Amino acid sequence: MGLLVDGQWHDKWYDTKKHGGRFVRSESQFRNTVAQGTEFEAESGRYHLYVSYACPWAHRALIFRKLKGLESHIDVSVVHPLMLENGWEFADAPLNEPLYDADFLYQLYLKADPEYTGRVTVPVLWDKKNQTIVNNESAEIIRIFNSAFNELTGNTLDFFPADKQKQIEEVNEWVYNDINNGVYRSGFATTQQAYEEAYESLFAALDKVESILSQNRYLTGDKLTEADWRLFTTLVRFDAVYFGHFKTNKKRIVDYPNMWNYLLELYQHPGVEETVVMDHIKTHYYASHKTINPTQVVPKGPEIDFHQTHNRGSEGSSQS
The missing domain is CATH 1.20.1050.10 (Glutathione S-transferase Yfyf (Class Pi); Chain A, domain 2)
Structure with missing residues (x-):
């Protein structure tokens, strides 16, 4: 857990004192989009997605990558579930970083901006052509995935009609x-x-x-x-x-x-079940947040059956 300040990594938990004990989330800083006629055009194989299976914000991007048929067009790398003194980190395959053999996610932020100041978060949409971060705001990445690559994929599902x-x-x-x-x-x-x-x-x-x-x-x-x-x-x-x-x-x-x-x-x-990796989720939260859980003991339970028959369906129909 930490952040970059003027390009230097600092292992630092969130400062809640100045907000009366309240957690205040910082804004994402890379906010470009993918569109024809811009610096970042929709091209197969050009972009790379960095995620954590543990992170709910990154999970959004994984779901949209799956549902919009982008898996053969946008590669993905998954960080290790533990986020400790060096922040999100890579490990041995399959949790390795394939483009630059980076050890830590913050190294990619520095490649995009050597003087970057801020938290180092996932998801990250990376442009291999310009070797920079296109966007690190999940709400915007899912909008990019929703429509920017439609001509490439032929997938016209629209989750933002x-x-x-x-x-x-x-x-x-x-x-x-x-x-x-x-x-x-x-x-x-x-x-x-x-x-x-x-x-x-x-x-x-x-x-x-x-x-x-x-x-x-x-x-x-x-x-x-x-x-x-x-x-x-x-x-x-x-x-x-x-x-x-x-x-x-x-x-x-x-x-x-x-x-x-x-x-x-x-x-x-x-397609959604395969994006849910509960071992990563539980390990990350319980073992990374030492301020909250100093022992880093990860509970074995609860046992949750997400395959139970549900009763939804009487009010309209889902997209497929």
């Missing part, structure tokens, strides 16, 4: 603030007040999701959109990690009938 964009953006905002980032705001809080604020807003938002799913098959109606996949990567980690490790222990996802069945449906969507 024009007629739903306003509604999707509205859902994304509160889901991000109170759920996606809310679990971190709870887990990384260093005062009781900061923790309870995050905890209460998280479970109010989960109640809201449960209510929506009692009426609709998906968050914005009868079609699967990016809003659902953005929520999914938090929900699939919740009972195994966030409930205990981040002290978000009012209720489990399995205790919400509609949300649990919704989670099962998304997990069972073709």
Whole structure:
């Protein structure tokens, strides 16, 4: 865990004191896109995706790479699940870095910007042609994957359709603030007040999701959109990690009938299961966050069966 300051690596946990014990996430800094007629055009084999199986933000990108048929066009590298004094690191194959034989992810950030200051995060969309980072913001990478390569792949699935964009953006905002980032705001809080604020807003938002799913098959109606996949990567980690490790222990996802069945449906969507690597998820959180779990002991449970038959399907139909 750490960050780069003027191109120098520092092993440093998050500074919550200046925010009253609250965790405040920093903004991603590489924000280019892929589009014809720009510096970064859609080309097969030109881009490389760096991810962690543990990270919910990187998981979004993996799902879109799979569902949009980009696996033969965009290669992927997976970091080691442990993130310790050198941040995200590579290891022996298959967790190696194939382009530059880098040991640590921060070395790629320095290759893109030798004076970079900021956190070193995944996902990273790398341009092999210009040898730089195109984008390290997951919300934007999934939008790139959603449409930029359609002519190349012939895959026209659209998880951000024009007629739903306003509604999707509205859902994304509160889901991000109170759920996606809310679990971190709870887990990384260093005062009781900061923790309870995050905890209460998280479970109010989960109640809201449960209510929506009692009426609709998906968050914005009868079609699967990016809003659902953005929520999914938090929900699939919740009972195994966030409930205990981040002290978000009012209720489990399995205790919400509609949300649990919704989670099962998304997990069972073709191609998604292979993007969920629970060993990496549990190892990363419990063994990397020594400030929260000093012993680094990783719990064996819980045993979660994501293959159970779900009851979703009466409200519209999913994309396939």
